[in-house]
Amino acid sequence: VTEPAPRLLYRPGDAVPARAAAVPSWAADLRLDELVPALGHGDVGRGRLAVLLTPLPDEDAVAYRQEVFADVERPALAEALQRFAESLAAMRADLDRSRRMRHLAERDRWVLHALEAQDAAVEDLAADLRRLAPASRALHRVGAYLDAMIGAPAFTERRAAVADALAALGSIAFRLRIGEHRVVVSAARDEPDLAASIRATFARLRDGEPEPLPVDRFESIDMSPLEADVLERVARLFPEPFERLARTVTAHGEAFDPALAQLADDGMWYVAVLEALRASAAAGARLAYPVIASDGRLDIRGIADLLVARRLLVDGRHVDTSDLRLAPGERVAIITGPSQGGRTSFARAVGQVHVLAAAGCPVPAVSVTVPLIDQVQTVFDQTERLDDPGGRLRTELRRIRAMLDAADARTLVIANEPFASTTASDALALARRLLARLAERGARVVAVTFLEELADDAAAVSVASVPAADDPRSRTYRFERRPADGLAHAHLLAGQYGLGAAAVEARIRS
């Protein structure tokens, strides 16, 4: 096999971006860092997050990944990739273990085991891909690559040699007579199983499944000299299988392919990302595949903050979802409404959708059309970090300065209560300046603010929470384009508890 192994994440010839060292602050502001335990623990999860946070260069790169996601949405394909990754991890562990072994017969057996695991994993994945016939370019290429590998004579030959050696070792059955200070090794002979006899005798008194009992075997990591002595005697009693083992490892002991580990990691990125995103989608809901709009249009339907949605769904609660539509020329959305009303979560959700779309991922939503962005900038309140108000405003303005320098037409800015540390009239003036500068740069802005005047500005699109259908005095956590209205929350007491006659009857009968 001379052609380089194909990647599932990047098209052939694409540059593989360097992995960022730390989670950028904008990703933390969007709370995307909290996906890490769901994406995988520790370094593995952080590595997968880094890929998720790196935008792709063009629409076709997005399509390349979306195709794979569509394939991986089939449970059988996701399971195939997962099995492959697990088998390769087990192989890796066997190989690492073999390096620690002091006894030749012990080490060789682990190497043999690792070879068996690798080759079986390759055969399994190749067979799965032939059977499942994925539609994506990437998985199609991988299938062809693996088929070529399996078809090579070296592979077939190795497979047979390893299987024969394992079978020969597996057929050995020996007998130990263990006395107080003497062990006699011989070939096994036909003698009744004492434990089975006892189980049979007492079978009449047992009911149901036996309770598993913790019996520690106090097994040491390394072979003891006595075990080594036993193995040596066994090898003398059964020489042929051990000779075959040595021959096989000498011939094939180096046949491990590092490209397979990369393939397993790439596959698990799709599986893990999909699983993490599904945790934020209601049961049975489909994920939406973003359409990339080249004219700057934005049409997002049915989104919610990924982390909030996941938490609500875990508790079995309903998730209010929101819409946002912006025509090609509209670049600024101003979100107003009561505190604690879900405004920041909605702004985060808009940011998250852009990031996911740019990484080629599907989104828990009804439908998504977004422009391709290549960076996200956030202006989030830093209340916890500084308490000198003058210092706070100064720090905020410095960060905004740096942000303005970097902003361009493919930048998305998410602002959360900007200039909250100063007076309302100051804040309004500053915010208008900020929006004007961003407009010059052509950046797109989603801002959460209590300054309702901003929503009335000509260039802005006003977004607010939707009143509850049954009680106009209370608000939902749903947002859509509508004028800012400033109504406070209110609620009725008794009906909230479902204690009306009809409600009670229905609850009993449910």
Added chain:
Amino acid sequence: VITRLLFPDADLDLDAIPAPDADLVVDLELERLFAAMAAGDDAILAVVRRVVPLGVRAGAVPWDAARTGEPRSVDAILARQAVVADTLAHARTARELYRLATDAVDAERRVWGSALRNAELVLHRSVDVLRGLLDAVEAMRDVLARDRAALHAPAWLALADRLAADVDDAFLRTAREQLDRLGDRTLVVTAGLGAGNRADGFVLREGRAGRDSLRDRVGLGRPRSLAIEVTLHDQNAMNALAELRAQAVAPAAAAVAETACHLLAFCRRLRDETAFLVGCANLVAALETVGVSLVMPEVLEPMAGVLATALVDPCLALAIGGGVAPNDVDTSGCPLTVVTGANGGGKSTVLRAVGVAQLLLNAGMPVAAAGLRAAPAREVLVHFPRGEAIDADEGRLDTELRRLSALVDRVRPDSLVLLNEPLAAVNERDASAIAGDLTRGLVAGGAHVWLVTHHHELAAGLHAKPPSETRFLRAARGEGGTRPFRVEPAPPLITSFGEDLWAAEVEGSGAATQAAKPPAAGSGASASTIA
């Protein structure tokens, strides 16, 4: 071996039983009942606390089993009643089995005890434990064989038969012989090569433990066997040998320990099931000393309401040492019973008596009455005042509404719901509207409801427009303010105070009628009815 003394198709598993509803235990003062059943034995107390509120549903018997073709709860109750009746007539059987099972379980704790998990130690301890358990099971078998003639309940007879069949003398002989063989110091095992070519898959064999044959030692050509000598003074080698021995006996140790666990589980279940029965015998004895006798209730289905003569609250009798006035109660045919009347007139007492009787009936136990007939209730749920003061603010109303809503979550058709002074702390108009709605909803949903209230508008509303067949009971102070704790059928007093006043003062047609007192805002609530 299955026990099946308490449930028709399951054995008692205390760990699987959810903790009883804390409100039920507190409001019906069930701890007094449990204490009388335990008679100082903590193990019995632990069992009855779980089993009495559970009734006869051990998970395996669904409530509406009639529809799914499984045994109905009525049949399960009748089966339990038979077992309890045998126990009350002949308590020695249950008491001796309880003692044997308790001793066997306690002995195991002494022998096995700490977290010993070395296979060879586990093997030897397990063999000891198993020997002790075999002795205990043999003794149980003998007790049941001796008392068989005095027992009538199918569950008792089936247990006696099972032990006679499964623990016969031939079995005991074989089992004891095999256990002796496990004591040998020389082990014969077979094994194969596992991961890393280490010995694996040990199977302990009934091999000859004697010396190797001459043929094995001096074979011709290729050797038939090879020996390894372990030097006694080499501590590492001796440790390695011990490890090998442990590995060799591990599967056998697991088999023996597993068998011991099965027998032990049987002893635990038998201990717990007989604990409940001993508790029933203890309860009858305790109530006898305070002059209360019990009767096995008549279980009828379908039937709404209860028909009882000389019903008392056994918990109250145990608390005050007797002298509790009995009540005759007839609410048969009525899904809803409304109790009104004077404060301290025994409203809560009759409510508790009905609740406790229903629980005892559900559990197949005798009830504190001269006679009682009722259907099983799916569950008994209570709502008693919980310190929500009379002049409650919004927060307190909120708290009680949340409590009521949580109650409704648990109500199912055929639940018995005891509402004691709901929303006592709320103004009468609001309380009557909310509680009236709630009551109608509960009855419409198929629950059986007892409602005690001092809110006249609530009772009058239900009287004017009853949601179903409804029985109205009234507690009244006796002549001269005595407290007979009697509750009689009577409609709620009509609160025509305003109209009466209008009539008296404006129309001037005469004295106000019977409701001479306006509804006192401060009456009612949870004033204890225990003298």
